[in-house]
Amino acid sequence: MKPVNPMDLVFLLLERRNQPMHVGGLFLVKPPEDAGPTFVKDLVGHVMGYKVPTHPFNQRLVTRGGFQFWTEDEDFDLESHIYHLALPKPGRVRELLALISKLHSALLDRHKPLWEVYVIEGVEGGRIAIYTKIHHSLVDGVSAMRLLERGTTADPDETIVPIWALPKKQRTSQDQNELALDPVRQLLQHAQGAKKMATSAGKVVSEVANSIRRRNKDKDYVSIFQAPRTIFNQRISGSRRFAAQSWSMDRIRAVGKRHGATLNDIVLSMCSAALRRYLIDMDALPEKPLVTMVPMSLRKDDSEGGNQVAVILADLGTHLESPLDRLKSIQGSVNNSKERFSRMNQAESMAYTSAIMTAHGANMALGINPAWQAFNLVVSNVPGADKPRYWNGAVIEGIYPVSIVMDGVALNITLTSYAGNLEFGLIGCQRTVPHLQRFLQYLEEGLAELE
């Protein structure tokens, strides 16, 4: 029995029935050409043979004297972690997304180790889908994606042990960086601190002063006071809607090259176009531009200091009609942040990041839900695999992150690179962000209008 560490405990404490704290991943998998009719059944049979899970997949929560501990689950039953389902015909992606939305809405049962895997057959094109959910107290979002990759192979002919039975991996400094990049972890980390110190924290006060001072001098500086109130910044329900789509990285890079912009700038432009169009549909476009929180890895070319991780606030220019003007707003605010970070040392950039997150976190954690938010949504880009991966002979066509939304942040766009594509996973509160599927078309339009 091992006490739950403080950060992981936050995920457990802040979990509510409307705010589950698990992350997910959706794999679209294509069986090999010569697969027989029992391919999926045999595969499920194969993985069901690994009945003994390894750490952390064998850990369940227990409460002793009011404290939470992890303990090995002596009654572990694989059958209550693995589900084999099918989509109704015609098994379109639409039906799949509806099912994933539903599965991602349900709380994990705390009497069992906090993870589940769903193998879903009958996806159009003879494909299968694999949806995995893992509690954020067990693994962080970015590492969860990595873990899912560890459960796959580069070699089409290799069979692989399922993720719950993989030998435990040692943490690397790479993992630590990924951990810091995880926006949900950051938000909650600071929310927890904020709960104690409320809003009187010195860092917040200095950022307030800074925000006011800088805003007057520097049009590209995004302060924590400029995000408008939007429909995304409300209390959320317990129902989720998930949407996912792939875009070619070559295509996005070509658009970037054309406009002298980075891949991330173009991604944010796509998001900006989609948000603008969506909010116009809903008759809810604010006069001021939406602000998104973006966790970023900032490498200084002239240093050997490795990665420096920070959170930036990007002005999405959603109030502007012209796609080029919106791109300029995004580039201006992103470059401003990057330059600012490049002048800061590590401690300073961490302090800045902390100030943003603490201010927002306090708002969220205290549950006061006022007419203020440091940012309107989260857009997070998680690095993925370059080359195609395989799962017991079946090629993985797509990998989509399924993240977390919270009271006050009802929309999260997480993307990952995979085999030449950028794979977008959008998760929203079903009630607060209706018709989330429309976003996919609007993201495409946002890319097309810059081509």
Added chain:
Amino acid sequence: MKPVNPMDLVFLLLERRNQPMHVGGLFLVKPPEDAGPTFVKDLVGHVMGYKVPTHPFNQRLVTRGGFQFWTEDEDFDLESHIYHLALPKPGRVRELLALISKLHSALLDRHKPLWEVYVIEGVEGGRIAIYTKIHHSLVDGVSAMRLLERGTTADPDETIVPIWALPKKQRTSQDQNELALDPVRQLLQHAQGAKKMATSAGKVVSEVANSIRRRNKDKDYVSIFQAPRTIFNQRISGSRRFAAQSWSMDRIRAVGKRHGATLNDIVLSMCSAALRRYLIDMDALPEKPLVTMVPMSLRKDDSEGGNQVAVILADLGTHLESPLDRLKSIQGSVNNSKERFSRMNQAESMAYTSAIMTAHGANMALGINPAWQAFNLVVSNVPGADKPRYWNGAVIEGIYPVSIVMDGVALNITLTSYAGNLEFGLIGCQRTVPHLQRFLQYLEEGLAELE
């Protein structure tokens, strides 16, 4: 906006993540011979046309000043209440039960009206399954079964409005009796009272005295102090396991006739045999016989007073090896209760019922989980339809209740009569009652050994 009435509020207050308070029904449906390949899709399309729900299917919860109210859901979205799924091949009943177990485990989202319908295609034999879950605060268990029947027809050629769009029905005295028969409602009603008065209530004290006095004189009297401690009387997890099967009423009646027993006596004998066998498997058979709570409708032949509703405690004789000895124990204790009730007036029988439920309810509600319980499980027989029912041209082959388990009562066996069969629905906590499917075979053996 209408305040939630006190009884319905209890279901909301006592709901926890490990103890969802919704009831369900599973229909097994066979499309007509001439059904085309799009039959299910068309049917789902048909019901999805009824986008405006009627009371209570349009009501959602809101909290104002700390109080709970029902209000009409202005943003009602049928898509987030109706799910269309499929079973993976071969689509055996085993796969269906696993899926229903999972669906029944998930909490309903309190931001929406508290009900969901799942249409599941691909069940073996060309059948479809329809699983409906409704929160117990919206309808009581027995009425839920009635409601599901109202959504079907006696005429195979008739189409019918889906249940969520049916016009509201006036309550009848029949409904009131059914309401009183609902064991979950009874348990919680008294649990709530018990929370206030703890265990010092006068009724309990007098039942205690009675129990001690009677036990010495009357071997068939089942007191609230004789139920042994069993594995079923523990805190439960949030995961469920559901099992279901039909038995011919003619067959059960023939067995009853052979032994001079009622249909209910034989049902309890089946349960007794199954429990004994199951507990021997688990090396957990107590030396004392298990006691089951059975809600019963007691008609006095010489009165015009209509139904009189009471809860009886039946001694299942699980410690006895001989099936005939077990049947004798059951008949003895059931007849003793019936005779006792027949000598009581309505007030007295209500007081007795209340004493049982209050004592047990206090134990449950206070969460003290001591080595005491008034009974070990609930066996409830809900009256159903005599003749086959149809749903938009498809014949309903089976109707199985999916009930509620609670801390301290980890197993519930609810059955209903339908078209010449008795349809058993067993719901258990997956962790506390593993291998629930075995019960089905053991119930069959329990019937066969009396033939």
